[in-house]
Amino acid sequence: MECRKFELTLISANDLEEVRKLFKMKVYARVSIGGNQETEKRTPADRHGEANPAWNLTMKFTVPESCLQHYGAMLLIKLYCKRKLSDRYIGEVYVPMKELFDQAYARGGSADVNYPVRRGSLNSQGLLRFAYRFGQCVDVEKLVLAEGFADWSRCVD
Template identity: 60%
Template sequence: MNCRKFDLTLIGANDLEVVRKVFKMKVYARISIGSSNSETEKWTPPDKHGEENPAWNYTMNYTIAETMVRHYGTMLVIKLYCRRKLGDRYVGEVHADMRDLYEHAQLYGGSAAMCYPVKKGSVSSKGELRFSCRFGECVSIDNMLLAQGIVDWAKSM
């Protein structure tokens, strides 16, 4: 199986819609690639100071199948939420096609910084999200080694 490393750094967001009127907004992101499966979803810690201008500078590391960057349709989905004790409130989200990200990053040596508008459903919401991504070299992974990596990952959770 051909795979490659993919590093995603969420830098921050600007001018997000205020979804909490009384207390401070503590915005965090939920990131998924290819599906909205909660088992593979990763989260950033909430930013407790920026409110509608959160800054995370938080990096997540992935190993993705080569087919995810060679074919259209695999989406990177970043959903933003405001942390609350009585249930988190949805702020908006960004969708980016992995192939488009890969092609853009290849123009700059394998990594690039990007800025996408935050959307709520099909309507543009307020604000924009800044992130950078880096794609590693394509490597072939033995299926047995891949299975062992999944078992080790599950034990660490």
């Protein structure tokens, strides 16, 4: 299977909706590709920025080439406020992997972008800033099977 390495650096968010009234907001992000829970990664909670968190954290993924050819595979970044009882959902950013790949390809393989944070079908307050880059295309059948990502059929329309 042909795949690419995908590096995503979550930089920061600005002007997020205040979802906590009494205590400080401690915001973290959950990132997945294609809605596949096996690919989900999480940032630590930013304990100081409140509605303007900063992480500057790089995450690495292996993405099948087929996910970059169709608009069905999405990069999904969900933002949450950490709380003792249960974490509160702030909003999310979702972008087709093909769109990211096409933007990066036009800029030499990487990009630094801002996307609005959405809550439901409406834009919420705030922007999420992240940088990303794609590596060269490689055949990694054995690597993909070893990492447990054998079923990427959900990635494609």
